[in-house]
Amino acid sequence: MERHNGGEGPIGNESYLALFRLDAVPEYNTSLKDLYSITNYTVFASDGGNAIFAFNRAGEVIEFDLIGLGPDEAIKHGDSFLSFLKLLP
Numbered sequence: 001m002e003r004h005n006g007g008e009g010p011i012g013n014e015s016y017l018a019l020f021r022l023d024a025v026p027e028y029n030t031s032l033k034d035l036y037s038i039t040n041y042t043v044f045a046s047d048g049g050n051a052i053f054a055f056n057r058a059g060e061v062i063e064f065d066l067i068g069l070g071p072d073e074a075i076k077h078g079d080s081f082l083s084f085l086k087l088l089p
Contacts, residue, residue: 008048012088016048038064053077053084 008018020028025044032038032052041054041062050067061084063075078084 011085015088017045017053017088018048019045055081 006019006021006024009016011017020043025042029041029043032043038054041056041064043052043054043064045053047053050065052064052066054062054064056062059080060076061078061081063077065073065075078087
């Protein structure tokens with residue numbers, strides 16, 4: 001992040017990941033809190049579609065679907081950022 005400050009593109013065999021610029025993270029998180037009542041998470045990326053990825057307070061990566069699913073239906077995608085990357089298809 002220090003060198004590239006965000007970025008996006010294909011990752012793994014079937015996935016796409018858009019990492020947010022560090023200066024955009026606070027504003028994006030405020031918008032999500034207001035629109036979707038997503039709190040206690042730090043959103044850092046999206047799949048380029050309707051899913052966003054966030055860290056919870058334990059450092060786990062959680063996926064939120066912005067179309068049709070509420071925060072209570074979030075999906076855990078790894079115990080850490082590295083495990084999240086390894087689990088991408």
